[in-house]
Amino acid sequence: MRAKPIPLLTERRLQSVPPPPRPRRCPRVAANPVRNGLPVVFLACLFLGGQLAPARGPLTLYYLQPAQKWEEALPLGNGRLGAMVFGGVPEERIQLNEHSLWAGPPYPEPRPGGAAILARARELFFQGQFAEGERVIQRELLVPVIEPRSYQTLGDLLLSFGHAGAVTNYSRELDLDTAVATTRYEAGGVAFVREVLASRSDDLIIMRLTASVPGALSFRARLVRPDASVSADKNSLLLRGQAAHGGKNKGVKFSAQLRVYPRGGTLHSSTNALEIQAADEAVLVLAAATDYNQTTPLEPLKRDLDEACARQLKQVGTNFERLRRRSVQEHQRLFQSVQLSLGQTSSPPSPQGSSSSSAVNSAAANASDPASLPTDQRLNALRAGAADPALAALYFQFGRYLLIGSSRPGGLPANLQGLWNEHIRAPWNSDYHININIQMNYWPAEVANLSECHEPFFDFVEGLVPAGRRTASEMLGCRGFCACLTSDVWRWTVPYGSPRWGMWVMGGAWCTQHFMEHYRFSGDRQFLRQRAYPILKEASLFFLDWLVTDPATGKLVSGPSTSPENGFIGPDGKPVTLSMGCSMDQEIIWDTFQNTLQAARELGIQDEFTATVSSALERLALPQIASDGRLMEWTREFPETEPGHRHMSHLFAIHPGRQFTFENRPEMMAAARKSIEHRLAHGGGHTGWSRAWIINFWARLREGEKAHENVVALLAKSTLPNLFDNHPPFQIDGNFGGTAGIAEMLLQSHATVDAPAARDGWAQAVPVIELLPALPKAWSTGSVRGLRARGGFEISLEWTDGALTIATIRSLSGNPCQLRYGQKSVPLHLKRGSEARFSAQLMRQP
Structure with a gap:
């Protein structure tokens, strides 16, 4: 990763829309009440109240104030479409992404004849003329930089609300288990709820707005992106454009279409906006398409992008509960394959630096479960020295959540920012x-x-x-x-x-x-x-x-x-x-x-x-x-x-x-340890992804306390309020590296031993499955279910007071392995689909 990011392009917002034409009436239905209770107050200068939010589960990120910056917004993704939800009240901003929206060529091409240049440079290096050899490579072999050619934002969905009076009882949250972002607040005696999801099942961004009082929902919807055209027709907004940089590096053509389905009230369209008045609730559905050809990138797809969006929207209908259920089921198919508990903090200290009222802070600080604290307050408490093992577990699951959201079969891989990027010219082009x-x-x-x-x-x-x-x-x-x-x-x-x-x-x-x-x-x-x-x-x-x-x-x-x-x-x-x-x-x-x-x-x-x-x-x-x-x-x-x-x-x-x-070269492991200590002593690990790598090193060195020290450092020094990794700027690799590092602390299977049997004259190397190889004292009691090991195994573990209590090994392939815990090891060969339970002494249990 190069050290300095590419300068960012300032992004402008479209100007206000003209007065709307005469509205049309929408069918009214019964009001949809707020079902999840009243959340917490925030921003005392603007919002009033002091009522605590209902209890939330350990897999929820939540906050007492809207996101003021992109790095505070909450990410949703289905592998292709992404959204960052700000939870604003006067204006909600939902920043959008489509994974193939990139600016285009030219890009660096091979420079012919490099073999002779390489031979000459190598001779110089072998003769000790390093500086001259490097000059030859720079001058004659390396191709010049050609950029920018960036991954780009699809644009913003902006929802403007005309709430009167103070706003109270505000919260926003992201439930990792359901992949739904929810914003709640009260204004003018009405409880408002917004739910947003990125459906993999229907390949859409879907949103529902509800009000507890019939006819109380009014808002204006716009789609905004620099250098794109926006038009409105009936209940639809259409965004069209082509990724480029100032008219150059023209790349992918794109289209996005938003449809708004209000219940009750009126809807009218203007040149580039939709306005809904006096509705009971509304469902918003957004589709996007590009002409990027993943099979042959330089040959764009020849399809009507507007028609592709319209066809997709036509297929799904407007039943939000059905759409939500389908989306949640598909997400949980992957997300619920692993469960992790690293213990709880019994009495978290008073959070520092929160914008919520002192009364709410005091009430939250007295809660027995640190998950009851807003996520930004948990990070602040950790920075102040509080222990919060449940936050490490949340971070682990957040990494899994991000991979599910940014990398799904048939799509593009997660880039430097995964799927989520607000820029036209991103750092390092994303x-x-x-x-x-x-x-x-x-x-x-x-x-x-x-x-x-x-x-x-x-x-x-x-x-x-x-x-x-x-x-x-x-x-x-x-x-x-x-x-x-x-x-x-x-x-x-x-x-x-x-x-x-x-x-x-x-x-x-x-x-x-x-x-x-x-x-x-x-x-x-x-x-x-x-x-x-x-x-x-x-x-x-x-x-x-x-x-x-x-x-x-x-x-x-x-x-x-x-x-x-x-x-x-x-x-x-x-x-x-x-x-x-x-x-x-x-x-x-x-x-x-x-x-x-x-x-x-x-x-x-x-x-x-x-x-x-x-x-x-x-x-x-x-x-x-x-x-x-x-x-x-x-x-x-x-x-x-x-x-x-x-x-x-x-x-x-x-x-x-x-x-x-340690099995084959313990002296090299000792040398690696000295290298890490030397690098850290001179300031290494100062970027998010570098710190994440260090967690993995210490785990492989079976140094649980040092690995944990760097987990805490990753959270305290390189984690943004929404748990995104901070290079800086935001880079998602640290999230994934941190997740992998936590897994390495609990389970390793990279080492091998030779099995007694031979295969075609070769000794068969079988994986060593090492249980809790780098368990720190801070995670003395916990459990994990569903981790995978090399050789085709699924592993579940429980431990108490720093010691393994039970391990369940399930074979997925019928291969042999060696099971190890501490100084004990046993050979194991299970049939495909069978499982065995072991004690801390690696004795088989019924």
Whole structure:
């Protein structure tokens, strides 16, 4: 991830609409009463009251005031359509997204003839002329930056209300279990309720507005986006446009259509707005479509986008309860697959910095359940030193919620902001950074029982292969495919820009790790044969040609390459970023070769290609330990230019890799620990996603207290009021990395042991399923149900006073494993679909 974001484009709002024409009457129905009680008061300067909200469950984010900034709004998503709900009273803003709405080409293309340039640069590096070698790469090989080409907002849905008098008893909330955002308040003696959801079942944004008094609901609806046209017809608003940047980089064409169905009252349309007066309630339904062609991105779909929206809206009807029920059922099918409790705080301290009244603060502070505190107050209390294990559990489930909302089969993968982006020109274009960020997005997919949410990532990586072959062949003189620092929906793969971040060709291979991990968790042999092995072979072919022999050692090394995105002082005393054989490159290549060979063995493939990979693996240079005991980032002990750098690239072999474990290389684990301590001592972990990665490192090192310390730091220092991760600015990878880290603290299965049996002459490596490997004292009592382990297992655990009480292991594939808790381990081989229960002594229980 590059250090500085691209400047943002200021977004303007459309001007006020002209006076409306004569209204038409809408049928009246009985009023819909408020069913969930009265919430809490806020903003004493504007809102009055002091009544406590009804109790909420542990999976609810809630607040006593509307969102004032985008980072306070509540996210909804169905994988394709997203919404950020502000909960405003005079004006509600619902910011909208559609996953394929991107500005377009040009994008960086391969620069031919790079093989000779690489050969000359490598000689310079081997001769110790690092600065000159880097100048050659910058001047002659790297392609210039071409941007912006950003993922963009679809626009805003604005609802203006004419409430008279003070507003009281306000709250807004997001129920993670139902994926419904609800806003409640009273004005003029009327209780108003808004419910918003992003339905996967019907592929729509759906909203219901209700009032407790018949005829009390009046509002004006507008759709707003810079450089888009808006028109109104009967009960519909239509938004049309094309993603671009100032008329350049023209990309995806889009259309969005909003329909309003009031009950009772009147509705009239003006040039670009709908006005509803004196209704009992209203249902709003929004559809969106683009011409992006996911199969062939440079060949736009030829379809009538307005008709596509209209057809979709026509199919669903206006029965909100039915639409809500369908949406909730589909969401819960995935979300309820994992349940987590990490314990409760018995007496949270008084929250600081809330905008609600002191009386409400006092009442909330006396509550026995910290979940009764508004979410922003819980974060403030945590920053003040309060313990809140339930907040960590909420954060874990929020990460799962975000992955469900931003990555569903058939769609695009979660980008730097997942699905949610208010900008025309987003930080880093909200693109797909593949030097850790997109990979981190999917770290929780398998272990957190959301395997199908992994599918868009696989589709995207496979879509990079044709361009990656061009880059490998035309620019680098290699077979196979590669992808570099970043890409987007137009699927380009070239090294570009600055050597510090652009001269790095490991991204594609790192992505292929996820294919093998999916097989390890799922046991899907068809996926292994048809998808995992072919792309692993492509990545390995590239490395077979990319690697060169280091004349000093005779070992195979990668390069020239950056260790993303760190730098060092070269032999000539000048600061540089490129070298030969940096540890992360060597670790990713080791991982790719190992995954390729394992996949081949599983499929019974032994041929000239696998023999060549095996031979190269034996000659591959491996990371070393420095004189101070740290794991080396480069082949020599170069002084770092930024000892507290946010990337910890050379620790890939610890996580997400599996090259070094306590079972096979305890000395490397000790060296990794020293590297982490050194980096943290110099200010490392200062970005959200970096802190999340550190949680995973400490979990792999079985350091529960240090892992927990960084969970708290992630929440306290890098979490926004709506629980979004703060890089800064907002980046969603830290949310996903934090979720994965919490799972790693409770369950690990990356290490293997050789089983006594053999398969086709090869010893069979079986996963070690380690229970509660990094459980901190703060989570001394708890339970988890539904986590997944490699080898095809579903795991449920209960623990009390820091000790396991019962573990339930269910086999999904019929594979063997070794079960471990503390110093005890037992072999286990269950039939597919069967389960077994174990005590803390790993004795079978009835």
